[in-house]
Amino acid sequence: MNIMSRTIAGAVMIFVGVILIVLPFFLSEKASFFMWIYGIPLLVIGCFILFNKREDQIEQIRSPHSSAGKRRMKEDEIEQIKSGGKKK
Numbered sequence: 001m002n003i004m005s006r007t008i009a010g011a012v013m014i015f016v017g018v019i020l021i022v023l024p025f026f027l028s029e030k031a032s033f034f035m036w037i038y039g040i041p042l043l044v045i046g047c048f049i050l051f052n053k054r055e056d057q058i059e060q061i062r063s064p065h066s067s068a069g070k071r072r073m074k075e076d077e078i079e080q081i082k083s084g085g086k087k088k
Contacts, residue, residue, distance in 0.1 A: 010050025017043030
């Protein structure tokens with residue numbers, strides 16, 4: 001997710017979550033329980049989406065040119081370690 005979509009999705013989920021948490025105070029007791037069941041997870045997931053900065057860093061690392069090279073280098077290092085440090 002880029003910054004704009006993450007901000008919109010997180011803000012909408014937080015807004016709906018807060019409404020679902022606050023609204024039951026004005027409704028019947030039976031409806032409030034079910035609204036809290038949906039409101040609290042929406043609020044938590046919305047905060048996680050809004051404040052998750054690691055996903056942007058992961059997208060930068062996963063470029064098509066760099067990931068294959070890094071993966072191959074790691075495989076070569078593993079083979080070198082298995083063979084006792086001798087190059088093929």
